[in-house]
Structure formats: structure tokens, C-alpha cells
Amino acid sequence: MDDILKQNIINDLGIGALPKEQQEEALFSIGNIIFQKVLIKVIENMAEADKDAFEKLLFEKGNEPEIILNFLRLKVDNLDAIVIEEIGKFKQESVDFMKNIAS
Secondary structure: OHHHHHHHHHHHHOOOOOOHHHHHHHHHHHHHHHHHHHHHHHHHHOOHHHHHHHHHHHHHHHOOOHHHHHHHHHHOOOHHHHHHHHHHHHHHHHHHOOOHHHO
């Protein structure tokens, strides 16, 4: 996650008051959630052959996120737009959740 995006999430979700270590843990968890949401959306729209290749890649290289990301960049033309959309949805859902708790 790039630094501008991290800072944006920290500010929007109000986790800036946390100690640096807890901020990094929160960002890691948030990144995982967003990545899972992106994967779900991407896989739903993949051709069967690409799904099979992706499944094989996950089995063989599932612990190497860069390889997985490179595969997705090759197979999904609008990957960056999907990521941005999912980040926006996550942030909005989180802000709404926090507002409901405060009410």
C-alpha cells in the first residue's frame, strides 16, 4: 500500500491516534480485507480458463502476493479501478459503522 493511500486510510478511519505499531497492524488487516474483496469481485468476472490458472497459482504461490498481483494485472484490465472502488467502499462502510456506534 503506498504512503499516500495509507495516510488517507489512517485519517479517514481515525486510527491516527493509535501508536505506530497498532496503526501498521490495522493497515495490514484492512489491506487483507480489501484484497479479499477485490479477489472475490475479480474471480466472479474471470473466464473459466483464467479461474483454473488462478486456482493453480494460488495453490503453488499463494504465499507470494507479488506473483498473484502480477497475474491479476495481466488478466484483469481494470484491476486498479476495482481496487480503488473496493477501498472506497471499505472506507465508507467503516465510517458508516463508526457513526452508527456513536449514535
